Amino acid sequence: MLSIKNAIVVLMAVASIGIATPGYAAEETVSFAVDGQKVVGTLDLPDGVRKPPVVLMLHGFTGTRNEWTSSAVPQGLYGRCAPVLAGKGVASLRIDFRGSGESEGKFADMTVDSEIADALAAIDFLRSRSDVDSQRMSVLGMSLGGAVATAVAGRTTHPLRSVVLWNPGINLPAAFTSIYGEETMKAGLDSGDKAVSVTMKGGGKTVLLKSAFFKSLYTVVPAAEIEKYRGPLLLAVGTEDPIVFPQPVSAESLLSYHHGPHELWTRPVDHGFGLEQSSVTVDALIQETTDFVLKHSK
Numbered sequence: 001m002l003s004i005k006n007a008i009v010v011l012m013a014v015a016s017i018g019i020a021t022p023g024y025a026a027e028e029t030v031s032f033a034v035d036g037q038k039v040v041g042t043l044d045l046p047d048g049v050r051k052p053p054v055v056l057m058l059h060g061f062t063g064t065r066n067e068w069t070s071s072a073v074p075q076g077l078y079g080r081c082a083p084v085l086a087g088k089g090v091a092s093l094r095i096d097f098r099g100s101g102e103s104e105g106k107f108a109d110m111t112v113d114s115e116i117a118d119a120l121a122a123i124d125f126l127r128s129r130s131d132v133d134s135q136r137m138s139v140l141g142m143s144l145g146g147a148v149a150t151a152v153a154g155r156t157t158h159p160l161r162s163v164v165l166w167n168p169g170i171n172l173p174a175a176f177t178s179i180y181g182e183e184t185m186k187a188g189l190d191s192g193d194k195a196v197s198v199t200m201k202g203g204g205k206t207v208l209l210k211s212a213f214f215k216s217l218y219t220v221v222p223a224a225e226i227e228k229y230r231g232p233l234l235l236a237v238g239t240e241d242p243i244v245f246p247q248p249v250s251a252e253s254l255l256s257y258h259h260g261p262h263e264l265w266t267r268p269v270d271h272g273f274g275l276e277q278s279s280v281t282v283d284a285l286i287q288e289t290t291d292f293v294l295k296h297s298k
Helices: 004-016 075-085 112-128 144-155 172-180 182-189 211-219 221-227 249-253 280-295
Strands: 027-035 037-044 056-060 092-095 137-142 164-168 195-198 208-210 233-238 262-269
Touching: 004 262, 027 112, 037 112, 056 075, 056 112, 056 144, 075 195, 075 280, 092 112, 092 137, 092 211, 092 262, 112 137, 112 144, 112 211, 144 164, 144 221, 164 280, 172 211, 182 195, 182 211, 182 221, 195 211, 195 249, 221 249, 262 280
Parallel strands: 056 092, 056 137, 137 164, 164 233, 233 262
Antiparallel strands: 027 037, 037 092, 195 208
16 A cells, blocks of 8 residues: 555656656647648747747758667657757757658659758748747758758858758768769669669668759759858767768868858767767767757847
8 A cells, every 4th residue: 555655756756747848848740831742840849938949950861850760869869859959948840851751752752952942941931930939040950961951051041040060961972972882873873764773882771762863962062052151050070970071171171161150069970970879979969059059049
């Protein structure tokens, strides 16, 4: 039989279920249309904050809106970052690009340009919301999503308070050649409108892609895009990244094109910031990102 003291503890624990963490509200699934196709996202709004600043999160190649997951980071990089931001009073929207996750479209039809269109539409969507401060928007991009984020920063007509790039694609043709090899890249460029099956070197995920995707790797140049953005920029890279390399040389090269305040954050980890081994670096990265966004959202 429970004592009165223990019963009170149990009742308090039961009552606490469903109560949001201080500063954090439940997530909301949202959607908007791009070229007649639905883009699905998750909007996190901090509890008790009227018109908070907001961060748009853009996932990497073959990813989904929660970003890369592992046993150490089961909720995904963005799924882990969103509640930390909310706990500090910052809203966030993470989207599935068309052809990925729950969004409509086929992955084979995806290009870097189509992802840029999705991201710019997401900015417009946030501008239409009355529950976030559209004058205090930031963009966060990971890997290929980082390259997309540079284009958003350079092309959007809406003001951005800051941009954060996590191991972003910098030299896209070189990065994808390292993933797929020269012969696959040549075959992809020559494939026309016929989707070709490609598999990462050494095994891994197999996907269908068309020549339009491979061509877009050459036409979207992150350095040229970021040169048009003059606001605060945080570039976070792993110096042992086997996809975007060499580092930090590549990162320093990208920053040389950015004519505004910027910071370079490095750690001796891989493309996923060591998430396959532990969450230590990931959590440090999330904290650095949160501090940077807050600093430039005031």
